[in-house]
Amino acid sequence: MTPNATQNSTNPLRVTVWNENRHEQTHPEVQKIYPDGIHNVIAKYLREQGSTVRTATFDEPEHGLTEEVLDQTDVLTWWGHMLHNDVQDQVVDRVQKYVLNGMGLIVLHSGHESKIFKRLMGTTCDLRWREAAETERLWVSDPGHPIVEGIGDYIELAEEEMYGEPFYIPTPDALVFISWFKGGEVFRSGCCYHRGRGKIFYFRPGHETYPTYYNPQVMRVIANGVQWAAPTTGATLSPERHRKVPLETIPAKK
Numbered sequence: 001m002t003p004n005a006t007q008n009s010t011n012p013l014r015v016t017v018w019n020e021n022r023h024e025q026t027h028p029e030v031q032k033i034y035p036d037g038i039h040n041v042i043a044k045y046l047r048e049q050g051s052t053v054r055t056a057t058f059d060e061p062e063h064g065l066t067e068e069v070l071d072q073t074d075v076l077t078w079w080g081h082m083l084h085n086d087v088q089d090q091v092v093d094r095v096q097k098y099v100l101n102g103m104g105l106i107v108l109h110s111g112h113e114s115k116i117f118k119r120l121m122g123t124t125c126d127l128r129w130r131e132a133a134e135t136e137r138l139w140v141s142d143p144g145h146p147i148v149e150g151i152g153d154y155i156e157l158a159e160e161e162m163y164g165e166p167f168y169i170p171t172p173d174a175l176v177f178i179s180w181f182k183g184g185e186v187f188r189s190g191c192c193y194h195r196g197r198g199k200i201f202y203f204r205p206g207h208e209t210y211p212t213y214y215n216p217q218v219m220r221v222i223a224n225g226v227q228w229a230a231p232t233t234g235a236t237l238s239p240e241r242h243r244k245v246p247l248e249t250i251p252a253k254k
């Protein structure tokens, strides 16, 4: 990961799209919607938007998230569900280190319960849920935020899984979407955080049995999130941590 704030044709953002990729292999209904995996649908869209995209999945050595891969990643997107607890702690430590050093992280849907998200939030990230193929309406709650650029008043998804409050997360630095569900619940569905030099965006929709990642507005938000979370150069700090010698002379105690 190196600073690369703006995406353009000569210097595209480097995105790694990570997917657990298990439902797609074990659940025929999911396979039907995402025959090449959720990761390839997301990767295709981001490539079309001009990013340099690679994919990584759970079954690869070190889950495909080696130092070498993360060194070449400006923003990592994360979709997981069944295998959260099987993700190696060493890989979680590594991703955390890269985020704190400036790599962007986009956490999708059931990634709320991933080790990496819980680690970075410091809370349980627990919530209420229901699978009833109900309508979700994601209301824009921060219209000036770059993540909602190009979106109207709301995004409506005809069928989604419900996630409801209370969502046990720290209060977001910015809350860009609030969802309403047909069954009556509401949910903070677009949450932005800063951790160290890194930016994190949690985006709720994306249950595996619905074609949510083919929705152009959902994908626009993910692409906007990638742009927002891209590393910036920031300050160049001295490596010195123990400031033994003060900048000004401090009078000796009498």
Ligand code: ZN
Binding pocket: 109, 110, 161, 206, 207, 208
């Ligand atoms: Zn789900």
